[in-house]
Amino acid sequence: MNYYDTNNQIGYINDYLDKLERSKQDQLKTPQPQIKTYDYQNQMKAKYANKEFGIYDEPMKQNQDIQINPNVPKPFPIDLFPIDEGFTKGTIFRNKYIPYKNYQPRRVQPQTEKERMLYEVDKYYFALHEIRMYLDAFPNSREAIEIFNNLQEEYIKAKHAYETRFGPLDIEAPGLDKIPFQWTMSKWPWEGGSQ
């Protein structure tokens, strides 16, 4: 049972995988007409080429665990808010945002240079985290990986800039060679550290 690394008791999944294994072995015994994977991929490419939904993705490649599952959800179109707006609203995915009553999310308004620089770290990390979760579900989205890489670069830049001026945020921050140890020198988040 090499598809499955957990020692579980999920009967139907095991049954499914067993069935798959058996059908694979059957296939090996009797020569089968070869499946035209190439054609299938081209068809999928043609389908997405019109960019009707803004999807440029490759068709879902087979996962290392789930072998062939035609029913997996298709990637939803990536339509993003500007990063500031997304961070304010609580999601960067425009078509996933659902407001509550007529409450307007309040934009974070940094007052000081420290707040402004921390805000940059917060917003880029947040967007990066959201795109990462999109990629968890749709790992073959080239568009999402491009966005992820841009955001990752921005986050690293913003974090380094903040830490250089206002102290470390984590263990690999610059300035941790000074005496006294800088980790304990800045306020904790609940003590107004995000002010």
Next chain:
Amino acid sequence: MWRYEKRLEFPVNIKRRDLRMAKDILTQYGGPDGEMAAAIRYLNQRYSMPDETGRALLTDIGTEELAHVEMIATMVKQLMQGATIEEIKEAGLDAQYAERGMDLFPTDGFGNPFTVAYIGAVGDPLADIYENMAAEQKARAVYENLIDLATDPDVIAPLLWLREREVIHFDLFAQLAKRYEGLISK
């Protein structure tokens, strides 16, 4: 393993003390549909997910829930900052004060302590994911109740933001459920 960044996921800066609001928000810390229950539920379930998508999503959402625990703790702490004995009595927190002083303690709004009975794990990925979808919806509803109760914009802003996160997590779990339905229906 986990790493800590010394900042909140979304800023919380509450300047006005409000002990009643602190007591109400406490349920999102240690209540049945609170952030702590969510974090432990997801990080516990990820070990028995049948594919990479499930393991990755539960890890990433569970990790985010840990950041929400910190936000909620910060809100409660800031709402209670500098409270007098009179204010504690007025807010009905005197029993809490007698047992815990001003310590933060994971309970619901009624003072019932956090329990792992809140955590669903039945050994069936689809059932677990449906449980998570329900938990996200319940947490969203609780945030909406809290927003209705709140009057301070400094309190409403992070509550609105956390509510939207519940909406997003629900959506991610809904997609995961569809994925597993597809797998199981074969």
